[in-house]
Amino acid sequence: MNIQQLVDRGLKIKTYTKDSVIYEPGTQPRYVYFIKTGEVRMVTVSDEGKEFIQGVFKAGQHFGEPALLINRPYLAFTITNKDTQLIAVNKEDFFSLIKNEPDFSMNLIQTLSQRLFYKSMMLEELANEKADHRLLTIINYLLHDITEGENLKVTRQELADMTGLRVETVIRGVKMLAGKGLIKTVKGKIVKR
Amino acid sequence: MNIQQLVDRGLKIKTYTKDSVIYEPGTQPRYVYFIKTGEVRMVTVSDEGKEFIQGVFKAGQHFGEPALLINRPYLAFTITNKDTQLIAVNKEDFFSLIKNEPDFSMNLIQTLSQRLFYKSMMLEELANEKADHRLLTIINYLLHDITEGENLKVTRQELADMTGLRVETVIRGVKMLAGKGLIKTVKGKIVKR
DNA sequence: CACTAAATATGACACAGATCATAATTTTGT
DNA sequence: ACAAAATTATGATCTGTGTCATATTTAGTG
Numbered sequence: 001m002n003i004q005q006l007v008d009r010g011l012k013i014k015t016y017t018k019d020s021v022i023y024e025p026g027t028q029p030r031y032v033y034f035i036k037t038g039e040v041r042m043v044t045v046s047d048e049g050k051e052f053i054q055g056v057f058k059a060g061q062h063f064g065e066p067a068l069l070i071n072r073p074y075l076a077f078t079i080t081n082k083d084t085q086l087i088a089v090n091k092e093d094f095f096s097l098i099k100n101e102p103d104f105s106m107n108l109i110q111t112l113s114q115r116l117f118y119k120s121m122m123l124e125e126l127a128n129e130k131a132d133h134r135l136l137t138i139i140n141y142l143l144h145d146i147t148e149g150e151n152l153k154v155t156r157q158e159l160a161d162m163t164g165l166r167v168e169t170v171i172r173g174v175k176m177l178a179g180k181g182l183i184k185t186v187k188g189k190i191v192k193r
Numbered sequence: 194m195n196i197q198q199l200v201d202r203g204l205k206i207k208t209y210t211k212d213s214v215i216y217e218p219g220t221q222p223r224y225v226y227f228i229k230t231g232e233v234r235m236v237t238v239s240d241e242g243k244e245f246i247q248g249v250f251k252a253g254q255h256f257g258e259p260a261l262l263i264n265r266p267y268l269a270f271t272i273t274n275k276d277t278q279l280i281a282v283n284k285e286d287f288f289s290l291i292k293n294e295p296d297f298s299m300n301l302i303q304t305l306s307q308r309l310f311y312k313s314m315m316l317e318e319l320a321n322e323k324a325d326h327r328l329l330t331i332i333n334y335l336l337h338d339i340t341e342g343e344n345l346k347v348t349r350q351e352l353a354d355m356t357g358l359r360v361e362t363v364i365r366g367v368k369m370l371a372g373k374g375l376i377k378t379v380k381g382k383i384v385k386r
Numbered sequence: 387c388a389c390t391a392a393a394t395a396t397g398a399c400a401c402a403g404a405t406c407a408t409a410a411t412t413t414t415g416t
Numbered sequence: 417a418c419a420a421a422a423t424t425a426t427g428a429t430c431t432g433t434g435t436c437a438t439a440t441t442t443a444g445t446g
Contacts (some may be wrong), residue, residue, distance in 0.1 A: 044313070044316075044317040044320075044321070045321075046317075046321035046322060048321075050320075050321050052316065052317055052320040052321050054313055054316065054317075065306065066305075066306035066307075066309045066310050066313075067306075067310070069302060069303050069306040070303060070306050070307050070310060072310060075310070075313050075314060075317065076313065076317075098298070098299060098302065099295060099299070102292060102298075105291070105295075105298050105299075105302070106291060106292070106298075108302060109262060109291065109298070109301060109302060109305065110262050110263060112259075112302065112305040112306065112309060113258065113259035113260075113262040113263050113305065114259075114263050115309055116259045116305060116308055116309055116312065117259050117260070117263060117265060117268070119309065119312040119313065119316060120237070120247055120259075120268050120269065120312065121268060122316060123237075123245065123247065123312060123315060123316060123319065124237040124239075124245055124247075124268065124269075126316065126319035126320055126357060127237075127243075127245040127319055127356075127357030128237070128238075128239035128241075128243050128245050128357065129239060130402070130403085131402075131403070155422090155423065155424090156423075156424065157423080163320070164319060164320030164321065165403080165404095166403075166404060166405080167423090167424085168403085168404080168405085168406095168424095168425085168426085169402090169403055169404075171423095171424060171425060171426090172403095172425085172426085174424095175424095175425085187411090187412075188411085188412080188423080188424060188425090323432070323433085324432075324433070348392090348393065348394090349393075349394065350393080358433080358434090359433075359434060359435080360393090360394085361394095361395085361396085361433085361434080361435085361436095362432090362433060362434075364393095364394060364395060364396090365395085365396085365433095367394095368394095368395085380441090380442075381393080381394060381395095381441085381442080
């Protein structure tokens with residue numbers, strides 16, 4: 001099931017401007033959201049206002065399934081990183097997609113597996129490893145998605161919010177890793193080689 | 194799909210004694226494991242030998258799907274907590290289960306969603322919260338599964354291995370939470386009220 | 387019941403990373 | 417090309433939790 005097919009079925013496209021909140025923790029899930037264009041981040045926020053990035057979702061992907069499927073209030077905020085167009089698919093329709101479209105079902109299982117894999121990896125890091133190790137792991141993970149010579153389009157703040165560290169610690173850590181030759185940086189940007 | 198049906202299909206039951214290793218990190222997944230009897234823990238281990246409990250699986254449940262489904266080497270050890278009987282279902286059979294048994298597929302999706310929910314919760318805790326908050330969260334989570342008056346059958350060491358803390362920190366933290374009346378303990382055991 | 391092992395408890399000290407303050411550099415918008 | 421904003425950088429403390437050492441309590445076993 002892709003976006004076009006959903007549109008063909010007559011589902012409405014909703015437009016959100018950058019930094020709009022799509023849903024908040026504590027609220028009851030009613031939809032699964034398919035992204036037509038744009039990008040969203042899923043973040044949990046501590047009492048002191050510190051953000052942790054649970055995931056980032058781009059055009060063609062969907063988010064918000066787990067809470068809907070197990071019927072639990074959301075844990076996280078979902079916020080647009082750019083102007084974004086979404087299609088909200090209600091519970092009934094989403095369940096019928098799973099039941100009636102074997103490909104969609106298989107695909108969803110693999111998507112959930114990928115996310116579990118990432119979260120397991122990060123849990124090990126946050127539970128057991130110190131700053132430099134965490135940083136190297138997330139950086140290598142992110143480098144997978146880009147091609148040689150390109151650089152990572154993430155700020156130190158974002159790395160901090162993915163690793164549970166503070167910006168200053170990330171800045172010092174990245175510098176250290178570059179010094180040891182474990183990563184390559186050009187003008188502060190982390191580059192794949 | 195339940196254990197009996199797998200047995201009826203002629204799948205072999207393998208027996209493991211307590212503390213046997215079923216698989217190790219780095220190896221390539223070939224099976225999904227269904228638990229007939231017993232219990233296993235999934236743990237990642239740091240270079241310094243510190244364990245983190247990624248999950249615990251009991252009779253009737255299965256484990257090892259994500260790595261198999263996305264075709265990536267295991268991240269964790271899986272080790273029996275007790276004498277355990279397993280049925281190993283190979284990739285082909287597992288895929289056919291998903292394709293041909295809609296109920297199984299739906300069930301798997303919900304199981305994966307539950308695990309994602311737990312891991313998201315723990316990631317937020319490990320990334321943003323300090324010892325006491327982490328402890329209270331995991332304790333409340335575990336208390337959900339038992340009835341009033343019963344006590345948690347986990348040691349401080351196990352709480353430590355679930356929260357990324359050290360035993361001493363857990364011991365001090367539990368004592369503190371009990372002192373503040375946020376949890377109830379009897380002879381050191383954490384009791385549901 | 388006694389004996390041993392495992393789990394819980396407690397104190398002293400160390401240290402990674404947080405926090406705070408301020409500066410330098412790079413990016414973005416006009 | 418310039419100003420403003422965002423990001424990166426760096427130093428000086430502070431602090432929660434790890435580490436280590438040792439003691440006490442509870443559970444398990446013949």
